[in-house]
Amino acid sequence: MASEALALQIRGRVLLREHGAARIANEVRVEWNARLKTCAGRADFREKLISLNPRLRDHPDEIERTFLHELAHILAHLRAKNRRRIAPHGPEWRDACRDLGIADEKRCHNLPFPITERIRRFLYKCPNCAETFPRVRKIRGAIACLACCRAHSRGEFDPRFRLRLVRYC
Ligand SMILES: [Zn+2]
Ligand SMILES: [Zn+2]
Numbered sequence: 001m002a003s004e005a006l007a008l009q010i011r012g013r014v015l016l017r018e019h020g021a022a023r024i025a026n027e028v029r030v031e032w033n034a035r036l037k038t039c040a041g042r043a044d045f046r047e048k049l050i051s052l053n054p055r056l057r058d059h060p061d062e063i064e065r066t067f068l069h070e071l072a073h074i075l076a077h078l079r080a081k082n083r084r085r086i087a088p089h090g091p092e093w094r095d096a097c098r099d100l101g102i103a104d105e106k107r108c109h110n111l112p113f114p115i116t117e118r119i120r121r122f123l124y125k126c127p128n129c130a131e132t133f134p135r136v137r138k139i140r141g142a143i144a145c146l147a148c149c150r151a152h153s154r155g156e157f158d159p160r161f162r163l164r165l166v167r168y169c
Helices: 002-018 054-058 060-079 091-099 146-152
Strands: 029-032 041-044 049-052 122-125 132-135 164-168
Touching: 002 029, 002 049, 002 060, 041 060, 041 164, 049 060, 054 060, 060 091
Parallel strands: 029 049
Antiparallel strands: 041 049, 122 132, 122 164
C-alpha cells in the first residue's frame, strides 16, 4: 500500500513538472489517510499533500481518478497564485483536469462507497494557534479564531487571527 502511494507521488511530480508547476513538483506528497471518512480524497494545497481514502483499495479503478482530481486542485492553486481565491471546482480546476487527462471529471467525487454523514469539504486553520475548523460550506466573509481574539485582542475581531482555508476535498 505504501509503495502504491509512492508510485502515485512520483507520477504526480512528473505531471506537475510537465504542466508548468516544476517549482513545487518535488514538494508534492501522497498518503493514505484512514481518517478520511466519506471523502475519496483530499488536497491540502499549502502542505502540497494529497490524501487518499484507504477504502479506495476496494475500488482500484477509482484510485487513479481520485488522485488526478486532487492533483488538479494543487495545480489549479499554483497557477492561480496571484489571485486571492479560486472556486474549488471552478474554471481553473477544470483546466487543470483537462491538462491532466481527466477533462470529463465531475465537480463532485463519485464516491464508490455510501455517504453516511455530511462531507466536511472545507478545512480552515487559525494562523496563530493552528486550531483547525472543518466546515461543510465555504465561509463567506472574514472569520477569526475566537480563542486567539479573546486571548490577544480582548475579544475583538483581529485580522491576524483570520481563519485560512487550507484544503478542500
Ligand atoms: Zn487561534
Ligand atoms: Zn475536489
